[in-house]
Amino acid sequence: MNDLAARLADVRARIARAAGRAGRDPAAITLVAVTKTFPADAVRDAAAAGHIDFGENKVQEALGKIDATRDLRLRWHLIGHLQSNKAKKAAQFDVIHSIDSASLLSKVDEAASALGRAPRLLVQVDLAGESTKFGAAEDDLPAIFEAARAAAAAKTVGLMIIPPAVDNPDEARPYFRRLREVRDRLVAQGVDGAMLNELSMGMSHDFEVAIEEGATLVRVGTAIFGTRRYVRSGPVGGNDPSR
């Protein structure tokens, strides 16, 4: 087994153990391998190890890799912020985790309809006290799910959160728990549960805690592909979180 295959196997085993601790079926948890800043060859290597779900946080960078790996029949997830002028390009993804307004949802849906695509969507939530600047406030969610109900092509399936960076993964737990509670409140308010089955939460340093709190999609980059490299003049084919 090569290094990448070994790291993938290790992450999968940790997912299974976390699911076991929570009395959950590991098959209900999808590992999204985050390849931002890594070349299409990294995607190919992971695909050769049996991996199907890949995540990118920038539309343009992702489209190059989607194109370069079209022969592989992978599932692509957009996990980074989406500007509405890129809605059409984003409709190429299979899953978009970063819907944060009713108007963005409708734009993506229109683009998907026109292209004959049916992306699945998650609504990114910004819980009070977070330092991340993207995501919808809880108060905005009913209107977003109203737009989701009216969508023709795109299917909304759940919620996503990026908690503030913390040293101890257990400090992220309250955010994961609160996202699950937001979901439960929406269902109690009458939002169709089929639009709220998925919770996208957890990254390399805290995916086990997220799984214990109900994550169905975990987005893991570093633990699989290693540390991302950035240069000051710009990203190395990828993302610079400070920009």
Ligand SMILES: *Cc1c(COP(=O)(O)O)cnc(C)c1O
């Ligand atoms: C980069 C990124 C991840 C993966 O982060 P790691 O710490 O490398 O696992 C997950 N989610 C989002 C939104 C990201 O941008």
